[in-house]
Amino acid sequence: MSNYFLRTLREDPSDAEVTSHRLLVRAGYIRRQAPGIFAWLPLGLRVKGKIEQIIRDEMETAGAHEVHFPALLPREPYEATGRWEEYGDGIFRLKDRKGGDYLLAPTHEEVFTLLVKDLYSSYKDLPLSIYQIQDKYRDEARPRAGLLRGREFTMKDAYSFDYTDEGLDASYMAQRDAYERIFARLGLEYVIVQADAGAMGGSRSEEFLHPTPVGEDTFVRSAGGYAANVEAFTTLAPPTRTYEKLTPAEVLHTPDTPTIQTLVDLANEKHPRPDGRAWTAADTLKNVVLALKHLDGRREVIVVGLPGDREVDLKRAEVAFAPAEVEQATPEDFLANPGLVKGYIGPWSALGPVLGEDASTGIRYLVDPRVVDGSGWITGANEEGHHVFGLVAGRDFSSDGTVEVADVHDGDPAPDGSGPVELARGMEIGHVFQLGRKYAEALGLKVLDENGKLVTVTMGSYGIGVTRMLAIIAELNNDDKGLIWPESVAPFDVHVVAAGREPVVFEVAEALAASLDGAGFDVLFDDRPKVSPGVKFGDAELIGVPKIVIVGRSAAEGVVEVWDRRTGERAQVPVAEVAGQLDR
Amino acid sequence: MSNYFLRTLREDPSDAEVTSHRLLVRAGYIRRQAPGIFAWLPLGLRVKGKIEQIIRDEMETAGAHEVHFPALLPREPYEATGRWEEYGDGIFRLKDRKGGDYLLAPTHEEVFTLLVKDLYSSYKDLPLSIYQIQDKYRDEARPRAGLLRGREFTMKDAYSFDYTDEGLDASYMAQRDAYERIFARLGLEYVIVQADAGAMGGSRSEEFLHPTPVGEDTFVRSAGGYAANVEAFTTLAPPTRTYEKLTPAEVLHTPDTPTIQTLVDLANEKHPRPDGRAWTAADTLKNVVLALKHLDGRREVIVVGLPGDREVDLKRAEVAFAPAEVEQATPEDFLANPGLVKGYIGPWSALGPVLGEDASTGIRYLVDPRVVDGSGWITGANEEGHHVFGLVAGRDFSSDGTVEVADVHDGDPAPDGSGPVELARGMEIGHVFQLGRKYAEALGLKVLDENGKLVTVTMGSYGIGVTRMLAIIAELNNDDKGLIWPESVAPFDVHVVAAGREPVVFEVAEALAASLDGAGFDVLFDDRPKVSPGVKFGDAELIGVPKIVIVGRSAAEGVVEVWDRRTGERAQVPVAEVAGQLDR
Known part of the structure; x- marks a missing residue:
């Protein structure tokens, strides 16, 4: 240590939000260069190298071959799959001296696909799994928490290539099994949750989350074994009901009830339920106005109806409406749509149903899956100071479809019938993903099958965040004196x-x-x-x-x-x- | 090999200019992604890893510690040393989502300096040598020859920090010795040549060149042991002569002599040398008009006088005038300076000396070191169709200084007196460099010395091109059937x-x-x-x-x-x- 390049610091770095960041800087493992961008000092480099070696071992066991792609890549392949646009502000773009467009790759599906297309042409060449351990870039809006969400970070990304769905399943499981071995060797607790395909396209998708209260991801799990990212959670809709015996809807005067709570209070006071139970927020149908920014630049105002005890979860809404971006409607949106009576919006007015693309407003109306045929609701009457009571879906109004944007509550039923779910927080440490044929189709990766017929290849994509894992291990292994590394990754x-x-x-x-x-x-x-x-x-x-x-x-x-x-x-x-x- | 990720190709890649590129692509080591940007396939990655391990071994022996910096770095440190501007079009610049300026680092002096400033404060902490093996970026105007001149490439760059000049010398020699061991282990022939400091600032600078006719660098060497990059070669000026006994200069009519050759021919025909020997181009003083583009945007036209048997070597001129850029004067430059009579420019007219900042033209006049006091010349008379004969430097004209822009010829004397030099071509494989205190001063890196006094640290910078060396090894080790790796780096x-x-x-x-x-x-x-x-x-x-x-x-x-x-x-x-x- 008398000549090792190492200085420990007495003071915590002023920008450290989390323990791992604070300790890794103080103990001389990393130094910040810019927001979300770090240099690795000798101690840090040793720990990182040990994690990488464990990953390499398990990739080799899984039969994957190591390659290495540049970070700086041309626009064209990402243009061909639509991701050049889809990434929005999330990637770093630049031009070379000749004006050519480049990006710092956030992930490498396109160029791996093109590499295999370049070199392989027959089903006999498959299956193939190749991977790299490489520095990636994302222009995060809020780089935070040290290495946990950086703008430059190291990832292992693997890609599998098969010509049958069964082959993809096997390649997928080989990577999934390797991940389980890697996390076990690192001593990292994990939950495998169903994940949404998101901007990546594709079918089966699971995330490895490390459960921790400081995690940025929310997931749900049931005692019966269901686990999913909230973005991927699907609502178990109640059964539809017949409405022959239900009383007709009635428009009532409900002054000063701009919020769900004021409406419920007034309803219980002035218009009590015929069965004597109290009205609750869950009996109301809240109609939320959202604006979608489509890829072609078009802005679309839509209305979403959901039970009054639920909020719109913008992360779930992003997934539901991808690749469009979602935001709350602005005052300008309301001005442009005078038919929307703020605080009293409903799918029905005293004159009949109003929302829905074919109705007078011209606005799409989507509903939560709980709004099943035969369910009755208190909802806005599209008239200042008025709501309609006993409005029955299917009888009195219809929608343009259902949408999963409502927030998930502790106790909601798991969609697979395995019981109520509980919410928990986690940190993503790995992702395995059946891309299917999306990239191969966009980039023309086909091989000849046994019958000499050209078939499109089906792919998987498998990522582990190396630097993020290092930070999580540091986050888990410390006390008030400093870090305590597990033997497998100690410097x-x-x-x-x-x-x-x-x-x-x-x-x-x-x-x-x-x-x-x-x-x-x-x-x-x-x-x-x-x-x-x-x-x-x-x-x-x-x-x-x-x-x-x-x-x-x-x-x-x-x-x-x-x-x-x-x-x-x-x-x-x-x-x-x-x-x-x-x-x- | 039945499941290794490898395909050899029958055809040469269409864009391969050199053997190494052709064979590395055909044999499945690398694949092109964009001009000067390559992906590494498993075989290539293995060879690269072996070269890196040899470098790591020798860096450890040299007492250097490994760190790792990001490629994406903020503008500010490079702004502080002036390199953000100086690099011109040669680097990739980009903005993040907040409009902050970043670059893809071509070399890391600034951030290494800041790292040491961050952590170290006493002479007791020094000496220190730290290095990284890392991917670098340069936006080359003409990326070519595969890995030999790429836009993304891997380098080992080391930096030394000392508080005395003797310490810097020792650190410099430790790296220089390590380089000799590395090249020996790689079986790479090399010549150590004096190099110009260039845009890096600083004092002692040597390049390791691999001598090869396809090299992009020209160097000179004498049998007596002198070796230098042509950019660093300095002219051995002849002794000054007394001019008391020389005849007066004479303006003669020399119609139709716009070139040196026509002038020499006419002189020999119409105005033979008094001593009977023939005039040669070396007896004439050619005055070349150049334009300098200064960093502040100013364009300066200057005239350089050099013996007529020499051309301006633009690479030497670039070094001589750095950080200004140099180019040949344009027709517009001549139009703007009507005093310059194309083909007949001289430092002297029938009316007396004319060039020089204080003279009537207002143009700086610099001369080759061979234009010593007492040397006599045939040169332009600043009058269409007229030259002046017997014009003597020091007696009839003066200059604003000397400048090393003339090309070097086989047989020119080495500046150290070790005999005539010969020109050869080489490929740069390493560079060791005493930066001195330039970076430490610009960025405020000081330590307390033995007497408690703050002293500025002195630095060295030491680079080896990993991917370039790999290409050179491939270039040297092959036959018409393919590659033949040395054992030390074979995949x-x-x-x-x-x-x-x-x-x-x-x-x-x-x-x-x-x-x-x-x-x-x-x-x-x-x-x-x-x-x-x-x-x-x-x-x-x-x-x-x-x-x-x-x-x-x-x-x-x-x-x-x-x-x-x-x-x-x-x-x-x-x-x-x-x-x-x-x-x-």
């Missing part, structure tokens, strides 16, 4: 500290460090001559090598102390037995 | 070929491949069941693994053939002795 196996001023301390420590090194241990040796034992111990705790060997007062007697950084246990061990002790 | 140690259709061939080959693998060899095993031996041999020759083991007809008798790809020697070897044979 060193053992940290030998010469703790004292006597020459014998340094002699014994140096000999021990050399012998451990010779025995195959990665050794960090704190040989700094003028640093006090207290500072050295503090640094050792901050750096977080799992085993620390203190060579101190008893050095002259040939005894040192082996300190387990995780348990805090310390044991007096004869020098000659240290290697054996560490091996256990 | 595999041995290529086992099952050559036959009999099951015993495959059984013996597979057992041999497995046992070689077990013995620590990296084995490529051609187990393709339906490929003919001829195609397999062709692929083996193209791929270029140095040792090929052919398992063929004699397999049943336990005998195989060991084929040395380089010498072509083939030997019948009992299976059990193959490993021993390869080890020799």
